Structure formats: C-alpha cells, structure tokens
Amino acid sequence: MNKPKKTPIQNPLTVLRVEFDDWAILFDPDSAKTLGINPTGVAVWKLVDGQRGIEEIVEEIREKFSDVSISAEKETSDFIDELYRNGFIGYSLNGVAQ
Amino acid sequence: MNEIGCKPIEGTPSLRSIYFYLTEGCNLACRHCWIAPKFDESGIMPAISVDLFRKVIDEALPLGLKEVKLTGGEPLMHPRFKELLEIARQKNLSVIIETNGLLCTPDVAAEIARLPNRFVSVSIDGSDKATHEWMRGVPGCFEKAKNAINNLVEAGVRPQIITTLIRRNASQIEEIVGMAEHLGASSVKFNVVMPTGRGENLRGAAETLSIGELIRIGEYIDMILPAKTKLKVFFDSPYAFRSLSSIASGKGCFRCNIFNIIGVIASGQYALCGIGYHVKDLVFGLAGTDSLERVWKENEVLNSIRSGIPDRLEGICSKCLMKDACLGSCIAQNFYRTNNIWAPSWFCDMAYSDGLFPKSRIR
Numbered sequence: 001m002n003k004p005k006k007t008p009i010q011n012p013l014t015v016l017r018v019e020f021d022d023w024a025i026l027f028d029p030d031s032a033k034t035l036g037i038n039p040t041g042v043a044v045w046k047l048v049d050g051q052r053g054i055e056e057i058v059e060e061i062r063e064k065f066s067d068v069s070i071s072a073e074k075e076t077s078d079f080i081d082e083l084y085r086n087g088f089i090g091y092s093l094n095g096v097a098q
Numbered sequence: 099m100n101e102i103g104c105k106p107i108e109g110t111p112s113l114r115s116i117y118f119y120l121t122e123g124c125n126l127a128c129r130h131c132w133i134a135p136k137f138d139e140s141g142i143m144p145a146i147s148v149d150l151f152r153k154v155i156d157e158a159l160p161l162g163l164k165e166v167k168l169t170g171g172e173p174l175m176h177p178r179f180k181e182l183l184e185i186a187r188q189k190n191l192s193v194i195i196e197t198n199g200l201l202c203t204p205d206v207a208a209e210i211a212r213l214p215n216r217f218v219s220v221s222i223d224g225s226d227k228a229t230h231e232w233m234r235g236v237p238g239c240f241e242k243a244k245n246a247i248n249n250l251v252e253a254g255v256r257p258q259i260i261t262t263l264i265r266r267n268a269s270q271i272e273e274i275v276g277m278a279e280h281l282g283a284s285s286v287k288f289n290v291v292m293p294t295g296r297g298e299n300l301r302g303a304a305e306t307l308s309i310g311e312l313i314r315i316g317e318y319i320d321m322i323l324p325a326k327t328k329l330k331v332f333f334d335s336p337y338a339f340r341s342l343s344s345i346a347s348g349k350g351c352f353r354c355n356i357f358n359i360i361g362v363i364a365s366g367q368y369a370l371c372g373i374g375y376h377v378k379d380l381v382f383g384l385a386g387t388d389s390l391e392r393v394w395k396e397n398e399v400l401n402s403i404r405s406g407i408p409d410r411l412e413g414i415c416s417k418c419l420m421k422d423a424c425l426g427s428c429i430a431q432n433f434y435r436t437n438n439i440w441a442p443s444w445f446c447d448m449a450y451s452d453g454l455f456p457k458s459r460i461r
Contacts, residue, residue, distance in 0.1 A: 017458040023342035032461050034419045036342040
C-alpha cells in the first residue's frame with residue numbers, strides 16, 4: 001500500500017500582492033496577519049498547489065533560478081512551516097485538503 | 099522572508115533606552131527644529147545636572163536600561179558633558195549622541211571614542227555653506243560641522259550625517275553623500291521635516307517638500323542611490339513607503355521603540371520624548387523626585403500606549419498592513435497634531451488623502 005502523500009496547499013483566503021521589485025506581501029484579510037516575502041518565496045508560494053510535495057517544489061525552483069543554494073530544501077521546508085504557522089497554507093492528503 | 103510585525107506586549111516592557119534632552123538651549127537656531135530650544139551661545143540655559151543624570155540611570159538599570167541617547171538642545175553644550183560620558187561608560191551603557199558638531203573638538207571626540215558602544219550623528223543640511231547655514235541660522239557653522247566629523251574620524255568614530263530634506267537642498271542629495279564619503283562618515287540619513295515646533299513654520303512658509311516629492315525622493319534613496327555609493331544611505335519614512343527588501347535587510351528600518359523608551363527633558367521632567375516640551379499631557383513626572391519605576395509601570399499614558407498600539411490606531415494606520423511593524427510611525431507627533439494618541443501618522447494620512455499611499459500596503 002502506498003504511503004499517503006501529504007502536500008502543502010494555499011489557504012484560498014490568503015492574498016498575495018506582488019510589488020514593483022518582485023517582493024510581495026502575503027496577508028490574511030481576516031486577521032491582517034502579514035508576511036513579506038522575497039522573489040524566491042513568491043515562486044515557492046505559486047507552486048504550493050496541493051499537488052506538489054516539498055521535493056518537487058525545490059526541483060522546480062532549481063530549474064527556475066540559477067543561484068539556488070545547496071540548503072534550498074531545508075530553507076523551503078522552513079518557509080512552508082512558517083506559512084503553515086501563520087495560517088497561509090494547509091495540507092492536503094492525496095490531493096484532498098485537510 | 100520576514101514576518102512583518104511585533105510580538106504582543108505581556109506585562110511591563112523593559113525600559114531599554116532613555117533619551118536625555120540635556121540642554122534647554124542650543125547654539126544654533128535651526129529653522130526645522132521640532133524641539134525649538136532657545137538660542138544660547140553662552141551655555142547659561144538650564145541643563146540636566148550630573149547628579150540627576152546618574153540618579154535616573156541608577157533607577158533605570160533595574161528596569162532593563164541598556165542605552166542612553168544624549169540630545170538637546172545641543173548635548174555638547176552641557177557644561178559637564180565628559181562626566182556624563184564617563185557615567186555611561188562605567189554603567190556599561192551604549193551611548194547615542196545627536197550633535198550639530200560645533201563643540202566637537204579633538205578632545206571631545208577622543209572622549210567619545212573611549213566609549214565601547216557609541217553611535218554619533220552630526221547634522222549637515224547642505225552640500226555647501228550657504229544652504230547649511232540658511233537652515234541652521236548661524237554663520238560659520240558649516241565648517242565647524244565638517245571639522246567635527248574630521249575630529250571624530252581621526253579619533254576612530256565614523257559618524258552618521260543626518261540631513262533634513264527641504265526644497266532648497268533636495269537637489270544636493272548626491273553631493274551630500276559625496277561629501278560624507280570624503281569626510282569619512284559611515285552613513286547618511288535623510289529626514290523629513292516634522293510639522294512640530296519650528297518645523298511647522300517651515301512647512302507654512304512652503305520651504306518643505308510635498309508628500310509626492312518626498313515619496314519619489316524616498317524611492318530614489320531606497321532603490322537607486324545605494325548603487326552610487328559605498329555608504330549606507332537611509333530615508334526616514336514610515337514603513338509603508340519602504341521596499342520590502344530594505345525592510346527585510348534591516349537597512350534603514352528606523353522605528354521608534356516607543357514601548358521601551360522614556361525621555362528626560364532639560365527641566366528634569368520625565369516625558370514620552372522631547373515632545374514633553376510642547377505637550378504637557380505627555381509629561382509624566384519629575385525625575386529625581388518621582389520614582390522612575392512607578393512612572394514606568396503605572397503611568398496611564400504609557401500603559402494606554404502599550405495596550406492600544408497598534409490595534410487602536412485610527413485612519414489609514416488602522417488599514418495599513420505594516421502597522422504592526424511601524425506602530426504609527428511617531429505617536430508623539432500624531433498626538434501633537436491632533437490631541438489624539440491613536441491618530442494616524444501625518445505623512446501617511448496626507449499620502450492617503452492625495453491618493454499616494456501604496457495600494458499593496460492597505461488591508
């Protein structure tokens with residue numbers, strides 16, 4: 001039996017506002033909880049779709065950016081954790097939001 | 099990827115910093131000064147006594163004191179300035195000094211350099227004598243300010259140059275930065291004229307820049323100027339007008355640490371800050387007589403600020419996504435303008451009214 005696949009998924013209420021320098025603000029309109037994110041963070045956010053796991057997200061980030069650090073997987077994992085703690089994302093199990 | 103905000107305050111915060119407005123007089127007569135001290139070349143105006151300075155520090159240390167800011171008036175006019183430095187050094191405190199530089203001789207600079215943790219800023223408001231002295235009101239002060247920076251650099255202290263931007267020096271930004279590089283300064287900070295004290299008159303006389311002009315200059319200083327200099331350059335605008343990259347880097351993220359400071363003005367009174375010279379409601383007691391611990395823990399205004407900022411901020415500040423970090427920019431100025439502690443920042447309020455507030459930063 002396959003292990004269930006747990007993947008991060010955006011909270012549909014979260015708003016992303018990309019600014020002139022490609023940095024962006026993520027915020028929850030209800031709580032006004034706010035997070036400023038850099039262009040890599042924006043790219044990660046756009047890949048958080050409930051289908052991709054962290055390894056797949058990192059792989060796509062490596063394809064997209066030329067200067068991705070060797071600790072990208074850990075950094076992405078920490079970022080995803082931070083998004084979860086702030087309520088900006090949830091998790092889906094086998095493609096079903098939890 | 100930084101969270102923009104601050105943690106909620108639980109209990110009484112530590113009193114990390116005291117702003118000592120050491121002298122009631124100043125040896126310059128700056129057109130924009132928000133404190134508006136009396137002009138005093140002779141140094142006969144009242145000043146905080148050495149005994150009071152020591153007593154306040156001794157009372158503040160158990161409350162968490164780590165730093166003192168020495169400002170004025172003009173702090174170097176204090177007749178026993180070196181003794182104040184020595185007290186701060188003995189107590190292992192960081193020292194911030196804001197000076198116009200006129201009295202910063204090699205001897206004084208050497209005393210400042212003996213402090214293990216110090217930060218000095220010298221005000222220069224133009225790249226030439228005419229502009230600086232028009233702003234500062236006293237002939238000869240331009241050369242003296244530059245000499246002060248030379249003396250500090252020679253002693254091993256690289257000061258920050260602070261320039262308040264107005265219409266007549268706005269075209270000198272790059273020249274001022276070039277001068278700062280030449281003199282050996284560490285950084286340049288560009289301030290906005292506060293509509294308080296004499297700054298209010300300067301605004302009335304149309305010598306100040308419009309909000310639109312200030313926003314454009316801020317973007318230039320934030321995004322373009324850094325590529326043209328090795329110095330750090332900052333523009334002191336509210337958080338909503340700073341790029342996320344500069345906020346994340348910590349570059350130029352000045353925020354009033356309103357939860358952790360108290361002021362002592364030259365009359366010896368505790369106040370929110372120098373605003374105590376103008377607003378009696380923001381004076382909290384008499385240093386040396388009233389217990390600092392009691393003032394710090396029980397004063398109604400301080401406790402109200404702690405419980406209400408940023409959630410009770412009104413107007414555009416209530417809708418701003420940066421309010422947890424910005425904390426209303428300058429509560430003292432907001433109160434001065436409106437008599438309301440929850441009033442929004444004048445800068446953001448005007449920008450919002452003019453349709454210039456960044457839409458991405460509004461809830």
